[in-house]
Every structure is written in structure tokens, then in C-alpha cells.
Amino acid sequence: MPELPEVETVARQLEPELEGHRIEELEVLDERWSRPVPAAELGAAVSGATIEGLGRRGKYLMLALDGGRTLVMHLRMTGNLVLVEGDDVLDPSEGRLLYQGERTTSAKHLRARFLLDDGRELWFTDPRRFGEAFLIDDADLPLRFERLGVEPLSSEFTAEALGAMAAGRTAPLKSFLLDQSGVSGVGNIYADEALYRARLHPLSPAGSMNLEHLEALRDAVVAALEAGIDAGGSSIDDYRDGRGEKGTMQEKFLVHTREGEPCPSCGGEIVRIVVGGRSTYFCPSCQVRLRRRPRRRAK
Numbered sequence: 196m197p198e199l200p201e202v203e204t205v206a207r208q209l210e211p212e213l214e215g216h217r218i219e220e221l222e223v224l225d226e227r228w229s230r231p232v233p234a235a236e237l238g239a240a241v242s243g244a245t246i247e248g249l250g251r252r253g254k255y256l257m258l259a260l261d262g263g264r265t266l267v268m269h270l271r272m273t274g275n276l277v278l279v280e281g282d283d284v285l286d287p288s289e290g291r292l293l294y295q296g297e298r299t300t301s302a303k304h305l306r307a308r309f310l311l312d313d314g315r316e317l318w319f320t321d322p323r324r325f326g327e328a329f330l331i332d333d334a335d336l337p338l339r340f341e342r343l344g345v346e347p348l349s350s351e352f353t354a355e356a357l358g359a360m361a362a363g364r365t366a367p368l369k370s371f372l373l374d375q376s377g378v379s380g381v382g383n384i385y386a387d388e389a390l391y392r393a394r395l396h397p398l399s400p401a402g403s404m405n406l407e408h409l410e411a412l413r414d415a416v417v418a419a420l421e422a423g424i425d426a427g428g429s430s431i432d433d434y435r436d437g438r439g440e441k442g443t444m445q446e447k448f449l450v451h452t453r454e455g456e457p458c459p460s461c462g463g464e465i466v467r468i469v470v471g472g473r474s475t476y477f478c479p480s481c482q483v484r485l486r487r488r489p490r491r492r493a494k
């Protein structure tokens with residue numbers, strides 16, 4: 196499932212390709228992608244627009260359009276946004292796979308298709324069909340994203356800010372990191388990697404961290420996400436970047452998916468547990484399980 200580094204990779208790759216180009220037509224092929232807005236209505240609203248940029252907020256892709264509007268897209272479980280050009284197979288009706296080198300975008304799973312002014316196309320493909328999109332006036336964005344947490348790669352993401360979010364929370368650290376209203380963009384992969392880097396046990400109550408732990412976790416979240424971006428994201432299953440290529444972060448995981456393998460630090464065995472319904476990988480020797488802090492008595 197794409198997380199911040201995967202979405203950031205797509206945005207960074209595609210923005211220079213798309214900026215300034217006109218969308219001749221947006222064809223929405225799946226009603227689920229645009230709902231509750233009818234597919235044809237969203238298509239008509241976006242067709243003819245000029246692209247001013249492509250950015251990211253949390254795990255959302257933000258396609259800035261002229262007229263002060265943004266097409267917001269979420270890849271969810273298995274969505275991909277891929278630029279199709281040149282020798283690529285362009286006939287989605289045949290349901291063929293696109294193959295160009297390592298490229299494996301399936302035309303069968305095409306949900307929406309942007310026809311650009313220079314003949315290239317931008318495809319949103321999604322086998323599981325949880326991906327979605329909506330068009331919004333930029334003026335309404337702050338309200339829409341009101342409950343989305345701090346951007347972990349921004350200067351607002353400090354140990355103090357993390358401490359304020361964690362204060363009094365009894366939820367396990369793993370679940371705390373997955374909560375998009377706290378730190379936005381971190382998912383199952385990078386939560387495991389960050390907790391390992393911070394040497395914190397995933398079941399530690401979030402409110403049990405002292406300043407030292409908070410600083411370690413803050414730095415670890417940033418380091419884990421940056422490693423993911425440097426590697427072009429993780430392709431455990433469906434994720435492909437904006438050019439249809441696999442990321443390489445899955446080859447560099449420290450603990451995630453590495454059950455039974457040696458810990459890179461102590462050589463002990465990495466274990467898998469389930470926290471909040473999510474597979475969680477960690478080193479029981481290196482990652483300290485914090486206890487709930489005793490409540491301060493009022494005088």
C-alpha cells in the first residue's frame with residue numbers, strides 16, 4: 196500500500212512532466228473512482244483544464260489545475276498513477292499488460308485516463324478499486340484536510356509536537372504512528388522501520404515516551420521516510436512509480452517483512468506480531484518496551 200515515500204516519488208517524477216500541459220480529456224472509467232460524483236460529471240469538470248503542478252499532502256496526490264481548483268487523488272491499496280507515452284501500449288480495450296523494461300502497469304485495471312495535449316496519457320490503474328478522486332476549490336482545502344495531521348517532512352514536525360500528540364495516549368506506538376490525524380503519511384511499512392530505528396517496541400503506550408524517546412522517534416520517522424524516497428518507494432506488491440517502474444525500498448527494509456531473519460544490529464531474530472490488525476515486525480532485543488508512566492498526583 197502506497198505511503199508517503201511512494202506518493203512523494205510519483206509527485207516528484209510526474210510534476211515536471213505534467214506542469215503547463217492541458218488535459219484534453221479526463222475519461223473516468225469506474226464510477227467508484229469519483230463517487231459520489233458521477234464519473235461523467237468529474238470528467239467534464241476536469242477536461243480542458245491546465246495542470247499547474249502535482250504535489251502531495253499526507254498520502255494524497257494533489258493535481259493543481261487552473262481556476263484555483265485541485266484534483267485530489269488517493270491511491271489507497273493498489274492504485275498507481277503512471278505516465279504512458281511513446282512505445283507503450285495505448286489500447287486499454289485489449290486489457291493487455293504494458294511492458295517496457297520493468298514496467299508492468301495493467302491496462303485491465305485502468306480506472307481513469309487523462310489525455311494530454313501532446314498525445315501522452317496519464318493512467319490511474321487500480322486492481323482493488325479502493326483508489327478515489329475528487330475535485331475541490333483550493334479555498335476549501337484547509338477545511339477538507341482539517342483532520343489530517345502534521346507533515347513529517349516539514350519543520351512543524353518536532354519532538355515537542357510529537358509529544359503533544361502522544362500525551363496521555365495509551366494506544367500502542369505502532370497504532371499511534373498509523374493514525375493519520377497525528378503524523379500524516381506514515382503507514383504500515385514506515386511505522387515498523389521508524390520504530391526499529393528509534394529502538395522503541397511497537398506495543399509501548401504512546402504516552403510513555405520521554406523527551407529522549409520523542410526525539411529519537413521524530414528523527415527515525417524522518418530517516419525512514421527519506422530512505423523510502425531515496426529508494427523510489429517500496430514495491431511489495433502493486434506499487435509502481437510514475438513511470439511504471441518498481442521501487443527498491445523493499446530490498447532495504449531493516450525489519451518490515453523480515454520475520455525470522457537476523458536483526459541488522461544485534462543478529463537476533465526479527466519477529467512478527469499483529470497490532471491493531473496489522474502485521475508488525477520488530478527486534479525484541481533492540482526495541483525497548485516502555486511502561487505506562489505513573490500519573491502525576493495533583494497537589
Ligand SMILES: [Zn+2]
Binds near residue numbers: 459478480481
Ligand atoms: Zn536487534
